[in-house]
Amino acid sequence: MKITKQIYGGNHKRLVLDYLLIAIGSFILASGFVFFINPYKIVPGGVYGLGIVVHHLIDEVPVGTFGLILNIPLTLLGIKVLGSKFGIKTVLGMVLTTLFMDSLTYFVGEQDPLGLQNDLLLSSVFGGIVIGFGLGLIFKAKATSGGSDIVAMIGSKYSKISVGQFLIIVDSIIVLTGLVVFKDWKIPLYSWIVIFITGKVIDITLDGISYEKALIIISDKHEVIKDRILNSLERGGTYFTGEGMYSGEEKKVIFTVVSRREVTTLQAMISQIDPNAFLTVMDTSEILGEGFKSLNEDEG
Numbered sequence: 001m002k003i004t005k006q007i008y009g010g011n012h013k014r015l016v017l018d019y020l021l022i023a024i025g026s027f028i029l030a031s032g033f034v035f036f037i038n039p040y041k042i043v044p045g046g047v048y049g050l051g052i053v054v055h056h057l058i059d060e061v062p063v064g065t066f067g068l069i070l071n072i073p074l075t076l077l078g079i080k081v082l083g084s085k086f087g088i089k090t091v092l093g094m095v096l097t098t099l100f101m102d103s104l105t106y107f108v109g110e111q112d113p114l115g116l117q118n119d120l121l122l123s124s125v126f127g128g129i130v131i132g133f134g135l136g137l138i139f140k141a142k143a144t145s146g147g148s149d150i151v152a153m154i155g156s157k158y159s160k161i162s163v164g165q166f167l168i169i170v171d172s173i174i175v176l177t178g179l180v181v182f183k184d185w186k187i188p189l190y191s192w193i194v195i196f197i198t199g200k201v202i203d204i205t206l207d208g209i210s211y212e213k214a215l216i217i218i219s220d221k222h223e224v225i226k227d228r229i230l231n232s233l234e235r236g237g238t239y240f241t242g243e244g245m246y247s248g249e250e251k252k253v254i255f256t257v258v259s260r261r262e263v264t265t266l267q268a269m270i271s272q273i274d275p276n277a278f279l280t281v282m283d284t285s286e287i288l289g290e291g292f293k294s295l296n297e298d299e300g
Helices: 002-008 012-040 046-057 063-082 088-108 120-140 148-157 163-182 186-207 222-232 260-273
Strands: 212-218 238-243 250-259 278-283
Touching: 012 046, 012 063, 012 088, 012 120, 046 063, 046 163, 063 088, 063 148, 120 186, 148 163, 163 186, 212 222, 212 260, 222 250, 222 260, 250 260, 260 278
Parallel strands: none
Antiparallel strands: 212 250, 212 278, 238 250
């Protein structure tokens, strides 16, 4: 109990939430493979992708079990080379994913459970979405999926290749293994679609879909614009002092964040106040602070 408090700062609610995310994420991840990937011989990289290849060569070897068998030595190697970051939560995720994957396969079967045999593109798209969402939940709990992630981290440590690039190399080798075994060019093409969509959905799951826009406004009539932002939109902002590169004149720069709906309103206001104003509108991945998502929200 003392050790748990030291690690999590006594925040047992956060600990419970992490384990819940891992359990739900592992189930969703396993479902993505069982319903959309495994039956159609798609090989989306990672140890489970390699497990699909081995399973179709040796029918008695379940995909989930093979993934766990590979993950155990990889995790131990990761702990030795990279440190103790690969702790109990990662091990829990790997075990649960294996149990869910093999159990679902037993009850659902492997023969085209959703009738997508003739629409592998649809299977690849939804497989990538479901797997990405499951992995995103696991990553939210500060755990990893193990497998090729660990290989990439170790490879990056002893080379000049980044983790992301090394991961692409490892997963691509596994995808090409599927090509060699199944002798079908469609396999790697569909597999790379799954890998791409999975990565995008992981990012969305971790960062969320933000509907806010950040704006930088430079205008000689900044006082009027400031008044409209504060009173008409009831938004705040920050003044910066800048200098024109060509003129050398001092400029007031307004930085503010508004909702996507308010951007059009603010643009119309600025157009009326100062048609010569300079305006930059930027997408945001996440806004934390007063008026938006609380900084303490993740601490539960």
